[in-house]
Amino acid sequence: MRLRIECAYDGTDFHGWATQPGLRTVQEVLDHALATVLRVDSVATVVAGRTDAGVHARGQVVHADVGDVPPQLLRRLNGVLPPDVRVLAVGEAPAGFDARFSALWRRYAYRIADDAALVDPLTRRHVLVWSRPLDLDAMNDAAQALVGRQDFAAFCRRREGATTIRTLLDLTWSRSPEGLAEATVRADAFCHSMVRALVGCLLAVGDGRRPPSWPAEILRAEARDPSVTVAHAHGLTLEEVAYPPDDELAARATTTRARRDG
Amino acid sequence: MRLRIECAYDGTDFHGWATQPGLRTVQEVLDHALATVLRVDSVATVVAGRTDAGVHARGQVVHADVGDVPPQLLRRLNGVLPPDVRVLAVGEAPAGFDARFSALWRRYAYRIADDAALVDPLTRRHVLVWSRPLDLDAMNDAAQALVGRQDFAAFCRRREGATTIRTLLDLTWSRSPEGLAEATVRADAFCHSMVRALVGCLLAVGDGRRPPSWPAEILRAEARDPSVTVAHAHGLTLEEVAYPPDDELAARATTTRARRDG
Numbered sequence: 001m002r003l004r005i006e007c008a009y010d011g012t013d014f015h016g017w018a019t020q021p022g023l024r025t026v027q028e029v030l031d032h033a034l035a036t037v038l039r040v041d042s043v044a045t046v047v048a049g050r051t052d053a054g055v056h057a058r059g060q061v062v063h064a065d066v067g068d069v070p071p072q073l074l075r076r077l078n079g080v081l082p083p084d085v086r087v088l089a090v091g092e093a094p095a096g097f098d099a100r101f102s103a104l105w106r107r108y109a110y111r112i113a114d115d116a117a118l119v120d121p122l123t124r125r126h127v128l129v130w131s132r133p134l135d136l137d138a139m140n141d142a143a144q145a146l147v148g149r150q151d152f153a154a155f156c157r158r159r160e161g162a163t164t165i166r167t168l169l170d171l172t173w174s175r176s177p178e179g180l181a182e183a184t185v186r187a188d189a190f191c192h193s194m195v196r197a198l199v200g201c202l203l204a205v206g207d208g209r210r211p212p213s214w215p216a217e218i219l220r221a222e223a224r225d226p227s228v229t230v231a232h233a234h235g236l237t238l239e240e241v242a243y244p245p246d247d248e249l250a251a252r253a254t255t256t257r258a259r260r261d262g
Numbered sequence: 263m264r265l266r267i268e269c270a271y272d273g274t275d276f277h278g279w280a281t282q283p284g285l286r287t288v289q290e291v292l293d294h295a296l297a298t299v300l301r302v303d304s305v306a307t308v309v310a311g312r313t314d315a316g317v318h319a320r321g322q323v324v325h326a327d328v329g330d331v332p333p334q335l336l337r338r339l340n341g342v343l344p345p346d347v348r349v350l351a352v353g354e355a356p357a358g359f360d361a362r363f364s365a366l367w368r369r370y371a372y373r374i375a376d377d378a379a380l381v382d383p384l385t386r387r388h389v390l391v392w393s394r395p396l397d398l399d400a401m402n403d404a405a406q407a408l409v410g411r412q413d414f415a416a417f418c419r420r421r422e423g424a425t426t427i428r429t430l431l432d433l434t435w436s437r438s439p440e441g442l443a444e445a446t447v448r449a450d451a452f453c454h455s456m457v458r459a460l461v462g463c464l465l466a467v468g469d470g471r472r473p474p475s476w477p478a479e480i481l482r483a484e485a486r487d488p489s490v491t492v493a494h495a496h497g498l499t500l501e502e503v504a505y506p507p508d509d510e511l512a513a514r515a516t517t518t519r520a521r522r523d524g
Contacts, residue, residue, distance in 0.1 A: 010383040086381045123273040
C-alpha cells in the first residue's frame with residue numbers, strides 16, 4: 001500500500017530534504033522513523049518539494065510504499081521523530097497518487113522583518129531580518145511581469161537536459177497582521193533555488209537599489225545574472241502542495257512526467 | 263538620564279530574567295550589552311515583568327539610569343546582543359517613568375496546539391503541545407470567576423510578607439487564525455508562577471478532567487493546592503506592558519509602591 005504523509009519541519013538544523021551521505025537531512029530522518037515504526041529495514045519516500053538546506057516546511061507532502069501498517073501510526077511516528085520534524089497527517093493514498101508528479105502546484109512563503117520593531121527572537125529561525133524598509137507596492141509592480149508560463153533560466157541553477165520552463169501562478173507581497181513583509185509564491189513546480197532568486201531580485205527593487213522594471217529584464221535575458229542575489233534560505237517555508245481530485249491523480253502524474261522528461 | 267528600553271527574547275536558553283550567579287539570564291546579557299555600548303563598568307536595569315526560566319517576551323519594558331548615550335544606540339545594542347534578545351526601541355524615558363512601578367498592567371499570552379495537525383516545528387519553542395482537544399467555552403466559563411480583585415494565594419508561590427492580592431483584568435481563551443488555543447491574561451501585576459498556575463488549572467477544565475466550577479473553588483481556598491499543575495514555561499510569552507499618560511507616571515509609581523509594601 002502507498003502512504004500519503006503530510007509533514008512539517010524546522011529546516012534550521014537540516015542539510016535540506018534529500019538524503020546525503022553523512023549529513024542530517026529530513027528525508028533520512030523521516031525514512032528512518034518510518035522503518036523503525038513499520039519494523040522494516042528501509043523505506044524510501046518520494047517528496048513533493050525538495051527543499052534546500054535551511055528551508056522550512058509546513059505542508060510538505062510525501063509518499064512511501066509500505067507493507068503492513070500498525071494502528072496509531074501518526075502517534076508512533078511523532079514519538080520516534082525528533083522535535084524539529086512532525087507528521088501532521090498520515091493515511092492510505094488514493095489510487096494513482098504520486099506526491100511529486102500528481103501535484104498541481106506548490107506554494108511557498110518568504111517572510112521578512114524590515115523594521116527593527118518587527119524583529120521577533122521567537123521567529124528568528126524562519127523570518128529574514130532586512131535593515132532597510134521595503135516598498136511592497138514597487139515589489140508587486142515588478143513581480144507582475146514574472147507571472148505566467150516563462151523560461152526561468154535566469155532564476156534557476158542550470159541542470160543539464162532539464163527544462164527551466166515553469167508556470168508561475170502567483171508572486172505577491174503583502175503585510176502580515178504583525179507587519180512582516182510576506183511573499184506568496186505559487187507555481188506548478190520550481191527549479192533549484194528559483195524562489196530565493198526571485199525574492200532576492202525583488203528585494204533589490206523593494207529597497208530602491210533597482211527600478212521595478214529590472215526583474216523583467218533579468219527574466220528576458222534567460223541566463224543566470226550574477227547581480228541577482230539569492231535570498232537567504234531561512235526566510236523560506238513550503239506552505240502547501242495542491243493535488244487534483246482523486247480521479248485525476250493518475251492522469252496528472254502521467255502528464256507531469258511527460259513534460260519534465262521532454 | 264533614564265533610558266526606556268523595549269525588548270523581546272526567546273526564553274528557551276535563559277534561566278529567566280533576573281541575574282543569578284553562574285547562569286545565563288536575560289538581565290545579565292542586556293546589562294552587559296548596555297555597559298559595552300555605553301563604555302561603562304556596569305548598568306543596572308529595572309524590568310516590568312520578571313519572567314521565569316523558559317518564559318518569552320515580545321513587549322518587555324526596562325529602564326536604566328545612564329550617563330552619555332552614543333548615537334544609533336538601538337543598532338549598536340542589537341549588534342552586541344545575541345540573536346535570542348533584541349531591543350525593539352530605546353529612548354529617553356519621560357519624567358517619573360519607572361518600568362516596574364509605573365506600569366498599569368501586564369499582558370501575557372499562553373499558546374497551545376491541542377491537535378496533531380496544529381503542531382508546527384517552527385513554533386515549538388513557544389507553543390505547548392497538548393495531546394487532548396481543549397473545550398475553550400468551558401475554559402472561558404471557568405475563567406470568569408477568577409477575574410477581578412482577589413487574593414490569588416492559591417495560584418502563587420508564597421513569599422513571606424508579600425501580598426497575593428492582584429486585580430486580574432482579563433482571562434480569556436480564543437482560537438488564533440491558525441487554530442491554536444490562546445489565553446490572554448492581563449493583570450495589574452502577577453505574583454510568581456501565577457499565570458502558569460491559572461493556565462494549568464484551566465487546562466484540567468478544558469480537557470474534561472475537572473468541571474468548570476473547579477477553578478473558583480481553588481481560588482476560594484486561598485492556599486496552594488497540589489492538584490493544580492503549573493503549566494510548562496515555554497507556552498508563555500509576556501506580550502505587552504501598559505503605562506499611563508506621561509503626566510501620571512510618577513503618581514502611578516508612588517501608588518504602586520505603597521500598595522506592594524503594605
